[in-house]
Amino acid sequence: MSQTRRPRSTFPLRKIGVAVAIVAVLAAGGYFWHKRGQADAAGGYRTETVQRGDIRVAISSTGTLSAITTVTVGSQISGQVTDVLVDFNSPVKKGDVLARIDPSTYQAQLEQGNAQIASARASLAQAQATLKNAELDYRRKADLGQQKLVAQGDVDQARAAFQQAQAQVNSAQAQIRQQTASLKNTEVNIDRAVIRSPVDGVVLTRSIEPGQTVAASFSAPELFTIAEDLSKMKIELAVDESDIGQVKVGQAVSFTADAFPDRQFKGTVEQVRLAATTTNNVVTYPVVVTVDNTDGTLLPGLTVNAEIEVSKREGVLKVGNAALRFKPADGSALADMKPEGAAQGGQNGGAGRGPGMGEDLQNLAATLGLSAEQKAAFDGALQEMQQRQAERAAQAQQSAQGQQQGGSRLFGGGPGMRMGGGQGRGDAGMMAQMRSRMRDRFNQQFSAFVATLDDAQRAKWNAGLDAQLNAKRVVAYKLANGRPQAVMVKVGVSDGSSTEVSGRDIKEGDLIISGERAATESK
Known part of the structure; x- marks a missing residue:
């Protein structure tokens, strides 16, 4: 008597499938509400987060590897070559016989x-x-x-x-x-008639054969090319004129060669030559890079892609460049915001350099190795400077309030009024005048302190002060508790995607506005 088998139930599999689908829907919903919550917290703005990390600034260029010293060996007499005793890549010593002429x-x-x-x-x-x-x-x-x-x-x-x-x-x-x-x-x-090697090295080229006749008339024919020492090589890079000002002797260089795609080699800037070359209206300067080739891997004539490391900042605050390029639209709420101390900067010619300047000067003084007497002189000058800044800030605030009331009565304007026209052309000259006035003011305020410094300290102080005054500062807009706030930040080096920033009103984790969301983005 036959017995019929019953098919297995698919109910457990269906239960697993339904559970997986529910988990996927919940995850997608959670992600949507998380992103929506972020957008709401940003108040309709796109933002960049201030992070702490490294910024490496490098200049890219191409060049060719060659021996540091290459000697061309020729013949001063004419005649038939009877013997050639070396070949390509032959190592030779000074005085070794290379060839003989009859x-x-x-x-x-x-x-x-x-x-x-x-x-x-x-x-x-x-x-x-x-x-x-x-x-x-x-x-x-x-x-x-x-x-x-x-x-x-x-x-x-x-x-x-x-x-x-x-x-x-x-x-x-x-x-x-x-x-x-x-x-x-x-x-x-x-x-x-006996051709000898003038140096120790390696034969790179040989252009004669036994039995060939050498004719030395007005110039010596080139018979051999000898690289003096391939354990040390050089690269001659062509650097664009816009970048050459950043290249200094001693800077680190990393490069790759197509022959060794999995390896990265190191070098050092040895010389920045003044002989510029113009090709198709493009001006370049030759930069000589020395390379250690002790293992003999690199070969003369290889084309390399090099990067000159002109600056490397480790553990600094950085933010995406979009946040520093952001400019609010005229008439928006952000356009009328001013960072703390901006009014005072406008009055004293500091272009907003007052906020954070005291902290920068303290950091500079900390690198000078001051004695107790020098430290007391610095603290006194810094306290006097900050007191004067506070007085000018108060005066500027009163003046701004008076201008606001007068403007509303006479012209129907307000604090949002902007002066237009002719700013771009005079910006460079105006900023130079501001920096000059600021330098004179600092020299006057810190004259007693500077008098206590020795020559080395004074040179370092002057260089650091010039660097602070010439540093670029911009207005950025950060979100504080979900609300935008204008802050003044000092801009440092940039690697093309991120830029170093510093200031007393900016810290790691801050959200900096990089754009305004469209209506469709906010929904």
Whole structure:
């Protein structure tokens, strides 16, 4: 009797599927409400979060690897190459024989020169014998002439023969010197028939073969190229004129080569050359980078992609560049906001540099290694400066209130009124004047403190003060308890996506407004 099997129930699988679907819906809903809650907290603004991290600023460029010193070996004589003793990549030492040229012609000239010297010496011996005979004849006739036994004409003739013989001896001696010099020149050419390495290094190129004729006429033909030392190499980078001001000797350089895509190499800026090159109206400057190639990995001629690290800031506050580029629309609530101390900055010519400046000066003074007396002088000057700033802030606030009331009565305006026209053209000159006035004011306020510094401290103080005055400061808008607030921040280095920021009103985790959400975004 057959028995029919009942199919397994699919009810547990259905229960699992329904549970998974419910979890997915709940997760999606939670994410939606979380993002909506963030948008509500931001009050309809897009924001960037202030984070703490590192900022590395680098300049990119390309270049070619080469030996630090490359020597071209040529030939100073003409002739047929009989031997070539080295090849490509051959290591050589100074004085090693690289090649030989057939010296037969010069050896024949050497034998001919030796024969000419021997002939000249024989002529000298004959002239010396003639001179001796002429000298004896002249003395004999001179004695007889004093005794009136020979005519004076015979004496004179003997003197002339003696002088001629002396001249012949001098001529023969000069001939010997001339032949000797010619012989030495031939010997030098015979020595030049052996091509030797002038340095220790490696043969990069070889352009001759045995049996080839070398013709050295007006210029020496290039036979070999020798790299003096491949354990140290260099890269010549072409850096754009807009970036060259940031490049300094000693800066670190990292680069890659297509031949070794998985490796990154290091180098150091050795020289910033002044010889600019203009190509298609683009001005570049050569920057020489030295590279350690002790392991022999890198090869001459490789094209490299390099980055010159011009600045590296570690553990600083940074924010996305969009937050610093944000400008509120005219007439919006943000447009009328001013950071604390902005009014005072406008009155004193500081362009809003008052907030946080005291803290910056304290940080600068901390790097000077001040004594107790110097520290007391600094604290006194800083306290006086802050007191004057507070007085100017109060005066500026009263003045602003008066202008607001007068404006509303006479012109129907208010605090939101903006002065327009002609600002862009004079901004640079105006800021330079402001910085000059601020520098004079600081020099006056801290004159007693500066007088206590030694030369090294004074130089460091002046450099740091100039850096503070020249630092760029911008108005940013942060969300504090869900409400926007204008703050003044000092801008530092940027890597293209994030920028270093600092200030007393900004800290890690702050939300900085980078844009206003559209109506469709807020919903």
